[in-house]
Amino acid sequence: MKTETVWISRAMSDPTLIKSITSNWMEFDPDKTVDAIRRSKMGEPLPSERFPTEMHCRYKDKRLKKLPDIYSAGGFLAVSSACAEVLRQHDLGQTSLYPFSVFQFDQKTQVEGDYFHLNIGETKNAFEPDESPRARPFPTNMWVLPGGVSDGDIAVNSAALSGADLWIDPKMRNAFFLSDRLVQALKDAKLTRRFGLRKCRLV
Secondary structure (H helix, E strand, O other), X not given: OOOOOEEEEOXXXXXXXXXXXXXXXXXXXXXHHHHXXXXXXXXXXXXXXXXXXXXXXXXXXXXXXXXXXXXXXXXXXXXXXXHHHHHHOXXXXXXXXXXXXXXXXXXXXXXOOOEEEEEOOOEOOOEOHHXXXXXXXXXOOEEEOOOOOOOOOOEXXXXXXXXXXXXXXXXXXXXXXXXXXHHHHHHHOOOOOOOOEEEOEEO
């Protein structure tokens, strides 16, 4: 009998995926923008108008190249069009993909590629901190992934096996979880390299 597999991604906490991208929203309405970023990272479904449709390079002396399949754009989680296409073929529940354009510092020269804000709008209470000794406690009853986390270091219960294929756990900061069927589809499309995926242990 095949053992079901659940995966966790470190993409949200990978510093190499934080790109020098911002939006005019951060200048004109920073409080509202930061609130949208915070809510999205907590797994709250938000309407499209909470996400900027245009973003640009933050620095005049830097030139953006084609961006990776998953990255942080000014605090917002973003994916490529190829990644978005695979995600749409699975059960996303209330998760949404909102298109946006990326420009160089001049806000006129568009960066190669089509990109989407990934607003993960599903949560599951499946993470088991007592069974995950490598997870580090964080203020307000949350945990974070350590550096160098390996397969099996993070434990989840059976609640992870039902419902949407992509979700956030309210007890885990800056990480998201994926079903095995979604991960296998992303692997088949050769899109998982920057996801920082690790297998969870089912308890």
